[in-house]
Amino acid sequence: xxxxxxxxxxxxxxxxxxxxxxxxxxxxxxxxxxxxxxxxxxxxxxxxxxxxxxxxxxxxxxxxxxxxxxxxxxxxxxxxxxxxxxxxxxxxxxxxxxxxxxxxxxxxxxxxxxxxxxxxxxxxxxxxxxxxxxxxxxxxxxxxxxxxxxxxxxxxxxxxxxxxxxxxx
Amino acid sequence: xxxxxxxxxxxxxxxxxxxxxxxxxxxxxxxxxxxxxxxxxxxxxxxxxxxxxxxxxxxxxxxxxxxxxxxxxxxxxxxxxxxxxxxxxxxxxxxxxxxxxxxxxxxxxxxxxxxxxxxxxxxxxxxxxxxxxxxxxxxxxxxxxxxxxxxxxxxxxxxxxxxxxxxxxxxxxxxxxxxxxxxxxxxxxxxxxxxxxxxxxxxxxxxx
Numbered sequence: 540x541x542x543x544x545x546x547x548x549x550x551x552x553x554x555x556x557x558x559x560x561x562x563x564x565x566x567x568x569x570x571x572x573x574x575x576x577x578x579x580x581x582x583x584x585x586x587x588x589x590x591x592x593x594x595x596x597x598x599x600x601x602x603x604x605x606x607x608x609x610x611x612x613x614x615x616x617x618x619x620x621x622x623x624x625x626x627x628x629x630x631x632x633x634x635x636x637x638x639x640x641x642x643x644x645x646x647x648x649x650x651x652x653x654x655x656x657x658x659x660x661x662x663x664x665x666x667x668x669x670x671x672x673x674x675x676x677x678x679x680x681x682x683x684x685x686x687x688x689x690x691x692x693x694x695x696x697x698x699x700x701x702x703x704x705x706x707x708x
Numbered sequence: 709x710x711x712x713x714x715x716x717x718x719x720x721x722x723x724x725x726x727x728x729x730x731x732x733x734x735x736x737x738x739x740x741x742x743x744x745x746x747x748x749x750x751x752x753x754x755x756x757x758x759x760x761x762x763x764x765x766x767x768x769x770x771x772x773x774x775x776x777x778x779x780x781x782x783x784x785x786x787x788x789x790x791x792x793x794x795x796x797x798x799x800x801x802x803x804x805x806x807x808x809x810x811x812x813x814x815x816x817x818x819x820x821x822x823x824x825x826x827x828x829x830x831x832x833x834x835x836x837x838x839x840x841x842x843x844x845x846x847x848x849x850x851x852x853x854x855x856x857x858x859x860x861x862x863x864x865x866x867x868x869x870x871x872x873x874x875x876x877x878x879x880x881x882x883x884x885x886x887x888x889x890x891x892x893x894x895x896x897x898x899x900x901x902x903x904x905x906x907x908x909x910x911x912x913x914x915x916x
Contacts, residue, residue, distance in 0.1 A: 624876050625842045628865030657879040659849050659858025668872050
């Protein structure tokens with residue numbers, strides 16, 4: 540028996556090598572599992588950020604262990620610490636230099652709201668200058684809290700209509 | 709000279725214009741601003757106070773004159789003793805003081821900090837720039853007439869300020885500042901707002 544079309548018919552040679560999925564799901568799967576952080580370690584929260592990257596908590600389990608100190612290679616800025624007004628423009632410039640798609644995690648009380656620094660020198664929340672996706676409470680937060688925030692961010696990214704945005708752009 | 713216990717007699721013999729200053733801990737002295745470098749040099753070379761531990765300043769508020777006092781803390785690594793020297797700035801509007809960078813290079817950043825926070829100029833300083841706040845910040849934050857919450861001003865980077873529309877704003881205080889009051893019990897002494905009757909959402913009642 541001869542099939543009229545060899546292109547779309549069943550081909551036993553590639554059996555098991557094809558996965559059918561939505562493009563959105565594929566793109567988001569790639570994005571969520573290799574979310575390279577841009578560590579903005581500005582104060583003591585950076586110590587917890589380092590602990591997250593170390594063996595005990597091991598952020599590599601979630602694909603975000605590649606700390607990139609070049610914003611061109613980063614996907615997710617983790618603002619870990621007190622943002623002073625003197626530092627705020629640099630934070631914004633680094634955010635601007637990150638290629639889209641990009642996300643921001645405000646780690647800890649200082650980055651989220653200014654924290655205990657109700658002062659003339661401290662920006663009262665990094666969301667005044669960059670859009671923040673996930674806020675983490677704590678002073679400083681436990682490493683688990685940062686992992687939780689990353690998982691939350693991954694869940695948010697999975698819901699994005701990535702393909703539509705990709706082709707519209 | 710290694711013994712530093714008789715720093716008072718040394719100073720009064722060597723520099724008659726130096727007077728004692730009330731102090732709860734180690735010996736403290738007032739010196740006239742014009743003579744302060746000589747006194748510091750004498751303490752360093754003749755009395756063994758070879759380490760400059762701190763240079764700072766005091767603002768006694770705009771109502772007082774002299775308004776600004778500069779304070780030096782010296783330590784003797786031989787005698788293991790501190791001495792404190794203070795000098796009033798003559799001019800209240802444009803306070804100035806001779807720089808100690810010629811005696812201790814380490815005075816450089818201390819004096820830059822005092823300039824940054826109080827607006828004191830140090831004559832003879834090689835590089836008197838702000839050290840904590842950014843260049844171009846218009847205020848001196850540790851002066852008594854500067855509010856802790858801050859004052860409206862522009863961000864240091866004008867391009868970012870244009871793009872984001874963000875400026876330096878006074879920090880929200882929610883009825884603060886929050887201060888610990890000395891009290892009989894822990895509850896009475898807890899840090900709390902001095903005035904709870906106003907917040908960001910509710911205007912502060914006008915004093916009548």
